[in-house]
Amino acid sequence: MSELFAASFGFAPVTTVKAPGRVNLIGEHTDYNGGFVLPAAINYYTYIALAPHDDRQLHLVAYNFDNESIRIDLDAEQRHNPDESWPNYVRGVVQELRKKGFVLAGGDLYIAGNVPAGAGLSSSASLEVALIRALLSLSGETIDPTQAALIGQAAENNFVGCNCGIMDQLISARGQENAALLIDCQDLSVRPVSMPADWEILIVHSGVKRGLVDSEYNHRRQQCETAAGFFGQRSLRAVELSQLLAAENQLDELSFRRARHVLTENQRTLIAAEALAAGDLPGLIKVMVESHESMRDDFNITTPAIDTLVKILVDAGAGQAGARMTGGGFGGCVVAVAPTVVIPQLMAAVDADYQARTGCVPTLIRAKASAGAF
Incomplete structure (x- = not known):
């Protein structure tokens, strides 16, 4: 990731964050009905290498989309563009973080991942959760993992336009090694199941x-x-x-x-x-x-x-x-x-x-x- 970032921006990143995809062992279409799900985070990730700069602009490059590049003004109103794919997830996450009072900060971000897209392994939730980690790393702000999941879900519901439940973002944020998580989607309580x-x-x-x-x-x-x-x-x-x-x-x-x-x-x-x-x-x-x-x-x-x-x-x-x-x-x-x-x-x-x-x-x-x- 450091080499890819440097090739795009001309200098080394400060750090790299990642968020996993997931597989749901059982419990399908139950999450948005307040039910139970049993997913596991998996060892396939969205990675984001990043470095801060002192303005209110984000410059993002996506490896998996032929190094497509976008710029986002953190203080501008974010608008959905139906002709774009991954940039809408970024804008949605920025919008929801700002709604919750996070200040955020400018920076350069290089995004790459190996979660198969369109496979039902939550590449979108992995991207959302990784973006939240990366953006708050830039600004030095902190967040509770469950709140991070809720913000990722809100971005997908309110901005991208998919009325997904909470499972995908919650397991990406809170997964545990060698265990599935039994999630009660009504109260968001979790129980590790080895x-x-x-x-x-x-x-x-x-x-x-x-x-x-x-x-x-x-x-x-x-x-x-x-x-x-x-x-x-x-x-x-x-x-x-x-x-x-x-x-x-x-x-x-x-x-x-x-x-x-x-x-x-x-x-x-x-x-x-x-x-x-x-x-x-x-x-x-x-x-x-x-x-x-x-x-x-x-x-x-x-x-x-x-x-x-x-x-x-x-x-x-x-x-x-x-x-x-x-x-x-x-x-x-x-x-x-x-x-x-x-x-x-x-x-x-x-x-x-x-x-x-x-x-x-x-x-x-x-x-x-x-x-x-x-």
């Missing part, structure tokens, strides 16, 4: 890219809010599964299925956390498979290629691997959890069968649960 030392995470990019802002993600959120409103609640967290089942004939079918996914997914996530902590592989496999079926049948966010990939992994594991789609849906990645000794046979099965059956080219990513940015 992974057995001989288990490993395998992420497989399906080769089907997706973009949350342009997908059905916001529409799914609206559908969940409609279902909650039927029960006079703002969030599905306040609705019991028994209430929903009793109202099946009163709700329209689509709202019922969307809500059923969320409420059963909350139950599965709590079961998965206990199974992970206890090293109960069969228990974890069961709820991961059920989670994928619910995303496919009730939430309708998988694709034929993703469904095929999950089946290949589960079949190859022969009772020793759980697998499910992870992320917002409509493409992206599948996550598998298995003993380390089983991972090679999962990878071999994907290499042998997936492209031949779907025409899509997979990317295999062995990942470790890693520490967060703060």
